[in-house]
Amino acid sequence: MATxxxxxxxxxxxxxxxxxRARLAPSLAEVxxxxxxxxxxxxxxxxxxxxxxxxxxxxxMDPGNWATDLAGGSKFxxxxxxxxxxxxxxAILLQGLASKLGIVTGRDLAQxxxxxxxxxxxxxxxxxxxxxxxxxxxxxxxxxxxALNLLFGIPLPVGIAITALDVLLILFLQHRGFRLVExxxxxxxxxxxxxxxxxxxxxxxxxxxxxxxxxxxSSILLDRDRLYIAIAILGATVMPHxxxxxxxxxxxxxxxxxxxxxxxxxxxxxxxxxxxxxxxLFVNAAILVVAAATFHTSGHSDVAEIQDAYQLxxxxxxxxxxxxxxxxxxxxxxxxxTLTGTLAGQIVMEGFLNIRIRPWLRRLITRLIAIxxxxxxxxxxxxxxxxxxxxxxxxxxxxxxxxxxxxLVRFTSDRAKMGEFVNPRWLxxxxxxxxxxIAGFNGWLLVxxxxxxxx
Numbered sequence: 001m002a003t004x005x006x007x008x009x010x011x012x013x014x015x016x017x018x019x020x021r022a023r024l025a026p027s028l029a030e031v032x033x034x035x036x037x038x039x040x041x042x043x044x045x046x047x048x049x050x051x052x053x054x055x056x057x058x059x060x061m062d063p064g065n066w067a068t069d070l071a072g073g074s075k076f077x078x079x080x081x082x083x084x085x086x087x088x089x090x091a092i093l094l095q096g097l098a099s100k101l102g103i104v105t106g107r108d109l110a111q112x113x114x115x116x117x118x119x120x121x122x123x124x125x126x127x128x129x130x131x132x133x134x135x136x137x138x139x140x141x142x143x144x145x146x147a148l149n150l151l152f153g154i155p156l157p158v159g160i161a162i163t164a165l166d167v168l169l170i171l172f173l174q175h176r177g178f179r180l181v182e183x184x185x186x187x188x189x190x191x192x193x194x195x196x197x198x199x200x201x202x203x204x205x206x207x208x209x210x211x212x213x214x215x216x217x218s219s220i221l222l223d224r225d226r227l228y229i230a231i232a233i234l235g236a237t238v239m240p241h242x243x244x245x246x247x248x249x250x251x252x253x254x255x256x257x258x259x260x261x262x263x264x265x266x267x268x269x270x271x272x273x274x275x276x277x278x279x280x281l282f283v284n285a286a287i288l289v290v291a292a293a294t295f296h297t298s299g300h301s302d303v304a305e306i307q308d309a310y311q312l313x314x315x316x317x318x319x320x321x322x323x324x325x326x327x328x329x330x331x332x333x334x335x336x337x338t339l340t341g342t343l344a345g346q347i348v349m350e351g352f353l354n355i356r357i358r359p360w361l362r363r364l365i366t367r368l369i370a371i372x373x374x375x376x377x378x379x380x381x382x383x384x385x386x387x388x389x390x391x392x393x394x395x396x397x398x399x400x401x402x403x404x405x406x407x408l409v410r411f412t413s414d415r416a417k418m419g420e421f422v423n424p425r426w427l428x429x430x431x432x433x434x435x436x437x438i439a440g441f442n443g444w445l446l447v448x449x450x451x452x453x454x455x
Contacts, residue, residue, distance in 0.1 A: 025354070027108040027248040027347060031178040036254050037265075049268035051182035052249040053276030054189055055340050056095055059239035060088070060280035061192060062136070062337035063143020063330065066306055068232045069284055073291025074303040076226055078205075078213030081285055083230040085214050087237035088281040090434050092274050094238065094405060095246050097412045097423070097431060099269040102247035103255070103262050104421045105411075109247040109404065110351025112411050125403055126352035132240050132400035133348065137341050143306070144334030150310050150327040163338070178252050181339060188336040193279060195329035196286035202319045205293035213292075231441045237284065238438060240397060240404040241344040246273065247408075248347045259420065266421065306330065398442040405435045 026032035037048040072080040102108055107115065110129070114122045145159030154162070220226045255265040294316050295303045303309055314323040350356055409431040415422040423431060 025350075026106075027102070027111060027251055027351065028343070029356075031252050033251065033254040034178055035252050045264070045268055046271060049250075049253055049265070049272045050275075051179070051186075051272070052099070052246060052252070052269065053095070053273035054182060054186050054279075055249055055343070056242045056246045056273055057189065057276035057280040058185060058336045058340045059136070059242040059245075060091060060237055060277060061189070061283040061333055062239075063139045063146075063306075063334050065233075065237060065284055066143070066287060066330065066333070068229065069287035070291045070295075070303060070306065070309050072229045072233060073288035074295035074309075075229065075301050077292045077296045078209050078289065079217070079220065079226065080230055080233060081210065081213035081288060082216040083220065083233050084237065084281065084284050084288060086216070087234045088277055088284070090234075090438065091238050091242075091280075092277050093431065093434055094243060094408065095273045095277065096270045097408055098243045098246040099250045099273060100266050100418075100421060101408065101412050102250045103265045103269060104418055106251065106257075107247070108251070108347055108351050109244045109408055109411075110348050112247075112417075113407050114352050114354070116407070116411070122352055125407075126348065128400050128403050129240065129244065129348050129352070130345075132397050133341060133345050135396035135400075136239065136241055136337070136344075140334050140337040140341060143330055144338070146306050147327050147331035147334060150307065151324065151331065163334075178249075181343075185336055185339060188332045189276075189279065189283075191332045192283055192329045192336075193286075195325045195332075196283055196290065198325055199290045199313075199322065200286055200293075202317050202322060203290050203293040205289050209292075210289055227444075231444060234398075234438070234441050238401060238405075240401045241341070241348070243404045243408055244347050244351070245340060245344040248351075249343065262421065401442060402435065402439040405438060409435050 035048065035051075038044060069084070072083075098109060101112060105112065110126075113125050117125070141160055141163050144163045145154075145156050148154045148159035148162065149156055220230050250265070250269050253265060253269075255261045290313075291303065291309065294313060295301065295309070298316055300312060300316070303312065310323045310326055313326055314320065409423075409428075411417055413423045413428040413431065
């Protein structure tokens with residue numbers, strides 16, 4: 001306790017009301033408040049805040065989403081587009097709360113948990129979160145390795161080993177400035193979006209059926225198989241580590257720490273994440289639409305693995321390069337997720353434990369946790385084994401999600417912590433409804449998996 005108080009005093013930051021403990025060192029201290037917010041018209045401020053939302057959006061289009069979207073589109077056509085839309089609306093709400101927590105309190109979600117909960121509870125949350133990040137990293141490793149195999153014929157075990165080298169790129173970018181990291185992420189997202197725009201154009205989906213797919217129907221709840229995949233889509237879309245990430249990276253902006261300055265920052269941060277997540281909605285929906293238009297309509301309703309989709313795209317669409325474009329998008333997705341996963345791992349370790357280690361060592365530890373099971377699976381079970389491991393990683397993520405969502409909603413609904421920025425009653429009720437719904441859906445998914453009722 002005395003140590004933390006001393007740290008706060010050394011930083012010149014007094015303890016904030018409503019928090020049991022003194023303020024920790026800034027989140028991501030090396031880039032904290034390094035991006036200026038200049039005075040001027042609204043669009044200039046919007047551009048200054050543009051970036052963190054795209055780092056978050058990466059998690060909503062990572063390789064873990066591909067398997068669920070491919071399975072949903074090939075098996076049920078456009079019917080599950082409504083689930084993607086609903087999941088994205090939940091994500092917009094939760095990410096908005098995460099950015100507000102970081103801006104108003106100066107804490108990321110991990111630091112807030114460490115301040116609020118007992119040490120044993122904080123350590124438990126840290127272990128759960130680290131497990132989720134390792135599971136997410138596992139999906140990135142497998143997705144990137146599959147893309148390298150499809151594009152260049154590199155064996156899966158070798159591709160998995162190559163993915164460990166991305167730590168060098170990340171270190172280079174972080175030393176060159178946070179805007180460069182954000183810029184690379186935006187370029188990779190644009191690459192993914194362009195690839196799937198091409199795929200949609202050549203797939204020529206039924207636009208009326210696509211529009212109808214965004215309307216929720218009771219058949220999703222009544223059909224056990226549809227419900228299973230729908231819940232899997234939800235679990236793969238709302239990513240727990242993104243809540244920690246977003247509450248931290250918004251603090252890279254140098255806004256005025258006054259009520260008016262924070263109000264402005266909350267508004268533009270929400271605009272940034274909403275636009276970015278809308279783009280993520282397009283990518284997620286595009287994967288499912290391409291699967292529905294290509295596989296479902298041609299009778300290939302059992303396409304759930306990325307490798308199968310790659311092999312079938314060109315012959316079914318009759319357009320040379322369709323499969324290659326698909327694989328390029330997958331590679332961009334895997335590498336993008338790697339960048340954000342690195343930052344999330346650093347934020348969680350520093351926030352929960354107040355321990356800072358060299359970034360390359362932190363990244364190497366996380367990567368090894370993911371590489372070992374991925375490499376063993378690829379060596380002994382081949383491509384089909386990696387596909388199953390990919391789905392398992394999403395189940396692990398779904399287990400952790402509520403442990404991030406409920407603290408976030410609780411903190412942002414506490415007037416003692418948020419002051420005038422506390423969630424109004426309607427937002428508090430909506431946020432808790434979403435948190436309970438996510439917990440219920442993911443719990444039902446786990447029940448179905450353990451019972452073996454589906455699949």
